[in-house]
Amino acid sequence: MKEEKPKYGWYVKNLIIGFNIIGLLGITAFIYGFLINGLLKIILLISGLAIILVFLWPGIGMVMMHLLLLGRIYLVSKMKGLDEIENPQILDVGCGTGRTAIRIAKELKNGGHLYGIDIYSKLAIQGNALDTVQNNAHIEKVENKTTFQYGSATDIPFEDEKFDIVNASSVLHEVHDSNGQENAMQEIYRVLKPGGCFYLSEWNRTSWQCVAIGGLCCFAFKKKDHWKTLLEKYNFKEITYETTAGFGIFTAKK
Ligand SMILES: C[S@@+](CC[C@H](N)C(=O)[O-])C[C@H]1O[C@@H](n2cnc3c(N)ncnc32)[C@H](O)[C@@H]1O
Known part of the structure; x- marks a missing residue:
């Protein structure tokens, strides 16, 4: 078969x-x-x-x-401290069809759970739907350590201080409604445990690699400083930044 x-x-x-x-x-x-x-x-x-x-x-x-973006190796390698957290609770904001979320869930070797939320915009990814990500988790054999549901970054459907890690990969530049990105930052901060870590990945419009690769499509993305300023405004600490071929990953602690 x-x-x-x-x-x-x-x-x-x-x-x-x-x-x-x-x-x-x-x-x-x-x-x-x-x-x-x-x-x-x-x-x-x-x-x-x-x-x-x-x-x-x-x-x-x-x-x-x-x-x-296919491999997600950069991101998961940054999360290698995962196995040091006891029973890690992880939230993937804007999980889409699960390309990053399922990759992270596969790294959960000693317990823990990954939750994914999305508004399942059809423009962003072909076949983007709750059914699709749930079916992908089943095929990839991570369904017992993942839960996917509908939910917006601007109004996260979880209680305060639930998560050790929140990830948002290539998502926040798509949150356009008024104050959307600010609300998302506030919400992510709210659901993180004290000391929890936020991974924010976005293309950086001002990097020459992003311009070389995407030409005018870079204008769909924000400058690196835009995200840093938002993180600082919402009280994130110990902010670090790494970039691969114009794609940047911030890590920030609550
Ligand atoms: C470029 S895709 C990235 C998907 C996924 N993070 C990945 O790495 O493959 C952007 C995703 O953000 C979602 N999205 C856009 N606005 C959102 C919002 N306000 N709340 C939650 N998800 C949102 C879209 O539906 C889409 O699935």
Whole structure:
């Protein structure tokens, strides 16, 4: 019998397809511009180049970002202190289809539990749904140490000081409602135990690697200092930052 595979889905699949199709039209216009003469040549060369810069570059960049995030090795290696916490209680905010959450749950060798919440936005990940993440946890054999449910970062459905670790990977830049990111910081602080650790991962718009990979798509992300300022405002301490290819991980303690 064929083994069932988890379905983690592509990030922003429709945007990737749309941007790359328009980008290919840009290449076609640019090449055609080379082959002809007159005013149309100038128009096609300039518009082709503009379309390549605005659509093809970020289109390819989004594919690269997706591939760079697949392993989650950077994050889980940072959480290697996991086995030092007795019965760790972990919350993954914006768990989506469970790509990061399930990877972390697999590291829980000596007890502990991972909870995941999400609003399951369809724009962010293909097939994003509560059913999908629960089914993925079943296939990956971590269903007895995970609980997934609907819940927003801005109104976390758990009591105060429940978690040793809260993780939010590539999520908070998507929280756009008024004061959303501020509310999310406040909520994450509230549900962490004193001394608990918050892992916040986001692309850093001001890093040259992020610009090189994503072109204009970098503007979807915030500057590193934006997150640091928010963390400080909400009383997080011992803030550290590490970056891999433009993708940054903050760790911060309550
Ligand atoms: C780029 S995906 C990242 C998913 C997951 N963290 C991962 O590493 O694969 C962003 C996720 O954030 C979720 N999201 C957006 N706004 C949210 C909010 N206010 N509360 C909880 N989740 C949210 C989206 O539904 C989506 O699943």
